[in-house]
Amino acid sequence: MMSVSSKVGSNNANKVMSLKDAVSKYAVDGSTICFGGFIGRDCVAVVHEIIRQGIKGLTVIDDSKTDIMDLLVGAGCIKRWEGAYLGYGAIGLAPNIRRAVEKGVPQPIEVEDWSNAAISMRYLAGALNIPFMATRSMLGSDILKYNKRIKVINDPYEGKPLALVPAVRPDVAFIHVQRADAMGNAQVWGFTGNDENKVRAAKHTVITCEEIVSPEEIRRNGNLTIIPFYCVDAVVQVPYGCHPQSCYGYYAYDVLFCGEYHKTSSTREGFLKWLDTYVFGCEDHNAYCNKVGWSRLQKLTYLERQFNRIHA
């Protein structure tokens, strides 16, 4: 159980810092982390920085996180995955996940299977500061057979089977949003995944955002602030921080870039070359954007804005 006073004291008017500093301060070796978004709004820039800094032994507890997990696993940063889905949707299976689980390359990872609703309930329990939550998922399946932390009980009120899942309290949540102020009030457009619960369950939260705006701008639409300042430790402006994934209202999914990654990473050598080009070969996220090409990124923005705009 987390003591009620343990999060108090992180309030201040300016939590803005660099991506490099936020990652080195909060994503330390051996920590347990989660990421916001749901494939869209993935924290790709954060993950590139974690890899650049050579952070190891991470446990990730999350719902569906293919792109960033494939990079982290391939780069040898991951010790353990507790989650629901690691696949590229219509693009295919995840090459680095497959190599690690099937062949132990570059190193074996521990995998604990859950469903998306189970992970959602684990974060809800964390966000409510209670030790577990119940779900009607996973009953009768082999998820229960291999994952002994799921407890099936007959519920004390109606006597019917129910699955209990333990709360998650990760060390840090990284969440990419469209807009935040320097105090940490974060506004999200589009679907919100489990972000509101992840930031409450986590001991620390780092917000990366497309734009930093004034608190007055935030106050105009308080409904959009799914993450209030008191959950947040750091704010980092990282435009195009989800590329090649999408960010609602800002840029569309770069399916061709992602497809190229998938093809290149089908071999270990190809993946290492990719890392050299787009991660180690880029000093920071700005250098990554230069390499991808600003005109390409702007085309993705143009495409997205034919369909979705944020209305502030």
Add this chain to the structure above:
Amino acid sequence: MDGRNYTPAEMMAIMTCKEFKDWENVFVGIGIPLVAGILAKRFHAPHLSLVYESGSIGPEKMRVDFNVGDSSAADYALSLSSEWHVFGDLQCGFYDVGVLGAAQIDRYGNLNTTAIFGEGDYYKPKVRLPGSGGGNDIGSSVGRVVVMMKLERHRFVEKVDYLTTPGFLDGTPGARERAGLLGDGPSAVVTDKALFYFDSETREMYLDTIYPGVKIDDVKASVGWDLKISKDLKTAPFPTEAELNALRTADPANLIMGGARERDNLSGIDEYVKITLENAYRKEI
């Protein structure tokens, strides 16, 4: 007018779309299931509402998604919500039908999307697959499940290596209810060669409809158990030109239906943006 020039994947999408009824709420996955949902909305089910586990409810589909978390999954949605709320709504019974794919299925419609390991070890699988995602949740609680997969012997197996998503479990009466599951379980299995339904008594999958040009023996040879065949076996009609046109407009670069190799046919991002915008489905909203 019918169309005689189509791919098995296109036929699978068209047959799936017929499983949806107007005004239903359908929990879709990515890929061909989504294309089937889009298609249904343009024909017999204009009021079909799509729901995505990322939290998007009732989007107007003007372009295809490559995963359920694309920003496109939220295009003009009626409600943009959260993942845990959508799963709560699923348990509350708001969603009529879910569409799932799988690597393996057995005669009772139990699905494997986690790992292929045969008699071997789950921890050291031959092929690690994505995992449940929301598949188990949908299969546990949605009204009914439509399964979409290629009809192949290594997929239609006597026993799944790992039971990710429950169908009718061991097929005994009341098996789902005893386990604590809410939904009614699988209602149809749509493949690239034939359509299967489930017997209401035995809960066993049977061949209901065969597609034009497919032989019964081919279907039987692609199933790893002694397949039962409907006494009233039907043959599906050819897709219409209108259906095929709608399908091809919905996926204009053929990246979903055609798969990875189609990406190489695009000259680059400019062509991708151009094709997407030219074919964007816009109705007055």
